[in-house]
Amino acid sequence: MQGSSNTVSPDRPRAPMGADAYAAMGWIEEFTELARLAIAEEDDEALRRGYEDALLKRVVYLRAAGLFDVVEIRHPALRAMLDDAR
Numbered sequence: 001m002q003g004s005s006n007t008v009s010p011d012r013p014r015a016p017m018g019a020d021a022y023a024a025m026g027w028i029e030e031f032t033e034l035a036r037l038a039i040a041e042e043d044d045e046a047l048r049r050g051y052e053d054a055l056l057k058r059v060v061y062l063r064a065a066g067l068f069d070v071v072e073i074r075h076p077a078l079r080a081m082l083d084d085a086r
Contacts, residue, residue: 024065027061027062028062030058031058031059031062034051034055034058035055035075035078037051038051038052039075039078052081055081056081056082056085059082059085060085068082
């Protein structure tokens with residue numbers, strides 16, 4: 001029996017993304033933007049902490065979805081913050 005219709009194959013194009021996939025992409029976009037803002041903010045500690053708090057709220061869901069099983073965080077401070085949040 002061939003693989004199920006959900007099996008990803010390099011020979012077969014993927015079906016268009018559904019609403020859940022678009023929502024997940026939105027979470028990833030928010031995560032990356034918040035990460036950039038948190039890393040870049042050097043002057044306003046309260047603003048940086050706000051970015052970090054919002055970022056860490058999203059990490060729980062993205063970790064559960066398996067994002068960090070396939071994506072490596074290369075920024076040392078961001079990686080340490082995410083590791084500490086476990």
